[in-house]
Structure formats: structure tokens, C-alpha cells
Amino acid sequence: MATDYTVYGAAGSGSVPVEAALTLIGAPYRVVEAPTWEGDHQRDRVAPVNPMRQLPALVTPEGETLTESAAILIWLAERYPDARLAPAAGDPLRGRFLRWMCFIPASIYSMYWPRDVPSRLAGDDPEAQAVLLARTAERISDCWAVMERELAPEGRFLLGDTVSVLDLYIAVVSRWRPLRPRFHAVAPRLGAVARRVDALPELAAFWRDRFPFEGDYADARPVPGD
Known part of the structure; x- marks a missing residue:
């Protein structure tokens, strides 16, 4: 059985919050890069794990496939409660x-x-x-x-x-x-x-590699109150 997660994603895409969560959790993962907006040849790379041919998709170490970014993020937060990435069931929040x-x-x-x-x-x-x-x-x-x-x-x-x-x-x-x-x-x-x-x-190294703030995405203003 595989020990790593596999993320079907692309830099700057909807897979980035999933990758960021895995980074904070410390779970090993690899990315199958598939910028689907570039055409059918990229969407076809995702088709085996997501019939919608959309990003992201996550294949777990057990071989289960999850799609839909919110579902993946909620699932990861629940699977790794010690990472404290979501309020637990019963929490007022x-x-x-x-x-x-x-x-x-x-x-x-x-x-x-x-x-x-x-x-x-x-x-x-x-x-x-x-x-x-x-x-x-x-x-x-x-x-x-x-x-x-x-x-x-x-x-x-x-x-x-x-x-x-x-x-x-x-x-x-x-x-x-x-x-x-x-x-x-x-x-x-x-x-x-x-x-x-x-x-x-x-996440400093992660942002630099997967979604750097440069060009159109520049946002150099300081964080208020920090």
C-alpha cells in the first residue's frame, strides 16, 4: 500500500489549499501537475480520478479518491485532529x-x-x-x-x-x-x-513554490496589527 497522498493539481489552482493543509499536517504527498485550463490534454490527465476532469483530486494512501476542494479540506482536518485545522464536532464554531x-x-x-x-x-x-x-x-x-x-x-x-x-x-x-x-x-x-x-x-517555502506573490498577484501591504 502506498504511504503518500497523491494530489492532482497545479500551481495557483484549487489544489493549493489542499497542498497547504497537507504541508501543515506534515503528511507526505506528491503532485500530479495538470493545469486543466490549458486544454483537453491536461483535463484528460485528471479524468482517471475525476470524471469531471477538474482539480483538485486527492488519492489517499489507502487508494480512495476524493474530489471537491471543500470536501477534501474538511476530510483532512477530521483525519488529523491533532493539527487543529478545523473545529471538532460539537464545537460551538x-x-x-x-x-x-x-x-x-x-x-x-x-x-x-x-x-x-x-x-x-x-x-x-x-x-x-x-x-x-x-x-x-x-x-x-x-x-x-x-x-x-x-x-x-x-x-x-x-x-x-x-x-x-x-x-x-x-x-x-x-x-x-x-x-x-x-x-x-x-x-x-x-x-x-x-x-x-x-x-x-x-508555509513560506510552500507559497514561493506553489503560488508566489508576483506580477498580477502582488500584495505587498503589511498585515494590519501584526
């Missing part, structure tokens, strides 16, 4: 944790399926594609604003003074377009938490 872990993929992450390949919904009309990109960007910003209003951080991070997989999730998804400046404008409290996740010493 558990409901809040599950609500927002589901909100991110349902309301925000889902917008990137048409954004990655606008012709999926807008056809080959450049004007229609531009409208789709603009409206999905507005939807993403509106959803971050809802989360900002409804979720007050409980400490340095969203659920207390210990980082959770929810923090990892927002830190990665908020880096995608319409990019961090827009995110900080509509969700400054969430933005402060995201910067604290960016600054975790135990």
Missing part, C-alpha cells in the same frame, strides 16, 4: 466553519468554471465573453462582501488564533481574479486574515 466552507465553492469558486474558458457559456462572441467576465467578477466581489458582513474573525484567524483550512481556502481563492486589491476593498477584515495566512513562516 463547527456550524460557522461548515457554512463558510460550503459557501466558498458554491458561491465563489463555481464562478471560475466559466471564467477559465468563457466560450463555455458565452460562445465565441468576444463581446459576450467580456460581459460574462465582468458580471462574474462582480458576483465574486459581492459574495466576498457578504462573507465579510456575516463572519467576524474570532482572533488572528477566522475561527480563533489557530489557522484553519477555512483560512487556507480564502487565502488562495482570494488571490484569483478580480485579484487581491478588489478583495481587500470589499472584505478588509477577511483580507487581514488572508495576509496573516500568507505570512505564516511554516
Whole structure:
């Protein structure tokens, strides 16, 4: 039986919070790099473990396959409770944790399926594609604003003074377009938490390798209060 996890993912993609969680847990893993937005040849690499041909997918050491980023993150947090990456069942914060872990993929992450390949919904009309990109960007910003209003951080991070997989999730998804400046404008409290996740010493090498802050993703402002 294999002893390592296998992550089907790509730098800068939805596999990054999964990889970050495994890094914090200290579980060995390898990545099958498959940037699916580059075309069918990459999506076909994922097809054997995910019929949707989407990232991420996780193959456990026991040979079980998990898909859907939120499900993988919740599962990892439950499998490794000593890592304290999520409130346990019965914890007063558990409901809040599950609500927002589901909100991110349902309301925000889902917008990137048409954004990655606008012709999926807008056809080959450049004007229609531009409208789709603009409206999905507005939807993403509106959803971050809802989360900002409804979720007050409980400490340095969203659920207390210990980082959770929810923090990892927002830190990665908020880096995608319409990019961090827009995110900080509509969700400054969430933005402060995201910067604290960016600054975790135990993830410094990981961020540099898997999602460096450079070019369009630059976010050099200091962490408020730290």
C-alpha cells in the first residue's frame, strides 16, 4: 500500500489549499501537475480520478479518491485532529466553519468554471465573453462582501488564533481574479486574515513554490496589527 497522498493539481489552482493543509499536517504527498485550463490534454490527465476532469483530486494512501476542494479540506482536518485545522464536532464554531466552507465553492469558486474558458457559456462572441467576465467578477466581489458582513474573525484567524483550512481556502481563492486589491476593498477584515495566512513562516517555502506573490498577484501591504 502506498504511504503518500497523491494530489492532482497545479500551481495557483484549487489544489493549493489542499497542498497547504497537507504541508501543515506534515503528511507526505506528491503532485500530479495538470493545469486543466490549458486544454483537453491536461483535463484528460485528471479524468482517471475525476470524471469531471477538474482539480483538485486527492488519492489517499489507502487508494480512495476524493474530489471537491471543500470536501477534501474538511476530510483532512477530521483525519488529523491533532493539527487543529478545523473545529471538532460539537464545537460551538463547527456550524460557522461548515457554512463558510460550503459557501466558498458554491458561491465563489463555481464562478471560475466559466471564467477559465468563457466560450463555455458565452460562445465565441468576444463581446459576450467580456460581459460574462465582468458580471462574474462582480458576483465574486459581492459574495466576498457578504462573507465579510456575516463572519467576524474570532482572533488572528477566522475561527480563533489557530489557522484553519477555512483560512487556507480564502487565502488562495482570494488571490484569483478580480485579484487581491478588489478583495481587500470589499472584505478588509477577511483580507487581514488572508495576509496573516500568507505570512505564516511554516508555509513560506510552500507559497514561493506553489503560488508566489508576483506580477498580477502582488500584495505587498503589511498585515494590519501584526
